[in-house]
Amino acid sequence: MGLHIAIIGGGISGLSAAYYLQQRAQQQGLSGLQITVYERKAVLGGNADTVFVQLGEQRTAPDAPPEPYVRWADLGVNDVNLATYRRLKAALADIGYLAHLRPLCDNESYFTPERHTLFTDDDDAPGTVSDPRHDLAQADAGRLLPLMRVVHARACERVSGEHGQAPVPASYTVGQYFADCMAAPEAQLAGTAARLGIAIDWQDPALPTRIARIRDELYYPRISAMYFTDPVSGPAGMPLLSPFQYYLIQEGQDPATGRPDRRYFEWGSQHWLATLAQALVARSDDSVRVTVCTGQAAQVTVSASGAVVQAGEGPAQAVDLVLMALHADDALKALHIPNGADLGPELTRILGQVRYTRSYAACHTDDRLLPANRNSWRTYNVLAHPVSQQAQPYRMSYVENWHQNDRAHPRYNEAGLPVFFTTLTPDLHAVDPSMVLDRAGGEHLPSAARAALPHLALAAAAQPATGYTETHAPAGLTHHGGKAWTLFKHNVLDAGCLQAQVQIAAFNEKNAASPQWPLFFGGGWTRGAGLHEQCMAQSEQMAGWALDYLAPQRTR
Known part of the structure; x- marks a missing residue:
């Protein structure tokens, strides 16, 4: 019997979910699987434009x-x-x-509202010509950059749990981290400095002031310049997890070179997504077929007995499973759950935590x-x-x-x-x-x-x-x-969003293990900072959940 999966959202999350579904279904020798991607806007891409x-x-x-x-x-x-x-x-x-x-x-520059240059950071741009007056590598007689590397690496360790560290909770903020480093620099940073082979004079009374400068002139501006920062609490109030999960992936180093490969x-980015969509369609066959629809806003009605998708002016269509691969607030608007279903209040509470x-x-x-x-x-x-x-x-x-x-x-x-x-x-x-x-x-x-x-x-x-x-x-x-x-x-990647990520993961995993609702959630808000790699990790997992969910129906 043929099965139909609807994917709502034609950004990286939706398209990569279709990619992993098609790939796995064809590898497993499934037949009669129809995958339809619905994108509300006239073009694919989500936050790629x-x-x-x-x-x-x-x-x-x-x-x-x-x-x-x-x-x-x-x-x-x-x-x-x-x-x-x-x-x-x-x-x-x-x-x-x-x-x-x-x-x-x-490379990067940091400058004031008066347009005065504070620093230029050319560390990851070999061949760049730097002005010594602004070169971060020469700031504070060369003492600022090595200390910044230690502060950065220590934060990454606390977030990733490396070197025996317990990962910090979502309640531990960027402001608290810098305050701890300033209050006891040696206790907080000496182990990391030794692992990096960076010599720091821990008796230097200027260390707290230097750390404050790193915080105020480099990290707070950078964190403020990230799209997920809370505009109310600012960078100090953000969970340490938020920016440093981003740093670990977006600026992580290649072990062979010791540098990122940016x-x-x-x-443009839409070029690759359009290429991916084109490949999905070209690879379709009678066993697994992918259709990509743009300019079609989809409304989804879900109950324990099934799901119905209404896209654009076309007729409503019953589907076997829906993958929501779009913003949390858009998912709430697109999703209708009949009154009396316990799932409605639960999902409204989870998705409503995302600002x-x-x-x-x-x-x-x-x-x-x-x-x-x-x-x-x-x-x-x-x-x-x-x-x-x-x-x-x-x-x-x-x-x-x-x-x-x-x-x-x-x-x-x-x-x-x-x-x-x-x-x-x-x-x-x-x-x-x-x-x-x-x-x-x-x-x-x-x-x-x-x-x-x-x-x-x-x-x-x-x-x-x-x-x-x-x-x-x-x-x-x-x-x-x-x-x-x-x-x-x-x-906004605040504590509420991090909590929503944990709760939606629990919903997805429970639904895959004990199929009840024909619905799974992906999208940038569901994992980390919503980077390409994190979206794709969520989509890969979602594809596995989807096939597990449909397994009993495939054997009928």
């Missing part, structure tokens, strides 16, 4: 007419770390995409959002608020010419066209509207891009707006239609 922009015209030969010079930028997810993204790396290799991951220039997606913030991303040429000294511009440029204002929402600007590693592409460097940026900000008004770039539709893309991009990515390039812009346009900025900006919402 790629825009193409025209920066000017380029003459490719002395007598040739000028041609549009088009580049791209990721407004959302924009890089990965192949040293730790093992599932992603395997999937990319499987679909033939790994060669499209290019090394980015992994990459960007050639032609959200919203932020804008814009691709532009407004250099007022970066340090005044353009020689201190880096791939990642982090605005450091004063200590008294650390709870402010974040702002970070990427210099796309650095991010896309243009030192490896002389043609880009010699073009003489504007440097361009992507800024993440809580207020789109911060970017000069006249400097927000226009989206370049598919007809403006160079022939190389049209040849490289699958049709789904070309369709994304043709969209005048993506993300949540259709329902949350910025007040007073309606003239931004067709501009290269979008809006994202992000779950």
